Amino acid sequence: MAYQGDKLRKGPWHEEEDELLTASATLLEERKWDSIARLSGLMRSGKSCRMRWLNYLRPNLKRGHISAEEEQIITQFHGQWGNKWARIARRLPGRTDNEIKNYWRTHMRKEIQTQEEGNFQPKVYSAKPELLYQNSDSTSAWKYSIRDYNSADDNIGPAGSSLEHYELSSLTHMNSPYETRQYDWIPKLSSDQSQTEVHGEGNGLDCCFCDPAWNSEDSDTSALVSLGSLWDMN
DNA sequence: AATTACTCCAACCGCTATTAC
DNA sequence: AGTAATAGCGGTTGGAGTAAT
Structure with a gap:
């Protein structure tokens, strides 16, 4: 390792470190x-x-808080896949496997425990996939592709579903302490990317950018590469 | 006001999978 | 094909913040 002799830092990150890392990660696409x-x-x-x-x-x-819709999706996919947090996270843009894992531990597991202790209140959501893939016309909604929805690996949902998108109307995004700085990059980057879609009003945080192939595990990764490292979510 | 209990979540660790040579 | 390096994933821990007593 290149660090031989050097002491590696551990523990909480400082803002200067974050800035260094974001700059470096942006520059180095690989x-x-x-x-x-x-x-x-x-x-x-x-x-x-x-x-x-x-x-x-x-x-x-x-x-911020996991919405009811997100909770529903987490529950559904956890029932399907178990503790496959990274995979579940790919179905929830903007959420990390760590976040979902933490959420499950603190909220859902407790709830299930309660249910198992006898006072069963079937908050268990219907397995009907249409609940998870509903459409709406909300302009501020996230809309993302699920064209890999029926991939062999992630075999859920109705075979041959013609749904192209589903939306999470109550999602917010980019609320990290550095959201403002990061948000500054996005128009600059996306202006170079004709494939990038803009959803929402375009004013402030209601606006979001995403590539059509962004959330497809199986999609051609060239789309991701073309967007640069910032868009490599997987 | 002080203490304890609890929740949340960032970060680390160990293991496995993938990639490079 | 074998090995080492690197990346990714899931489990766990520890500290900060908050609520309850």
Whole structure:
């Protein structure tokens, strides 16, 4: 390792470190976290940098409470896949596996425990997938592709579903302490990307940008590459 | 006001999978 | 094909903040 002899920092990140990391991660499109850690001058492991970026600094991260709709989706997919947090997170743009995992531990598990103790109140959501893939005309809603919905690996939902999108109307996004700075990048980056879609009003946080292929696990990754490292959510 | 209990979540650790050589 | 390096994932922990007593 390049850090031999050097002491790697651990523990909470400082704002200066975050700025260094965001700058480096933006410059270096390849997700070579060890290189990013080394070249940035951060005394952190690549692993630590990756974790910090994915869970905190990445653009379009949503912070704050998990909405009822999101909870519903988490419940559905957890029932389907179990503790596959990263996979579940891919179905909830802006949420991290860590966040979902934490949420499950603190909220859902407790709820299930309560149910198992006898006072069963079937808050269990209908398995009907249409509940999870409803459409609405809300202009501020997230809209994202689920064209990989029936992929062999993630075999859920109605076969042959023609639904192209579903929306989470109450989602907010980019609420991290550095959201303002990160938000500044986005128009600059997206202006170069004709494939990028703009959803919402375009005024402030109601506006969001996403690539059509953004959320498809199986999609052609060239779309992601074309968007640059900032858009590499997976 | 002080203490305790609880919740939340950022961050670390260990393991596995993937990639590069 | 084998090995090492790196990335990714899921489990766990510890500290900060808050509510309850």
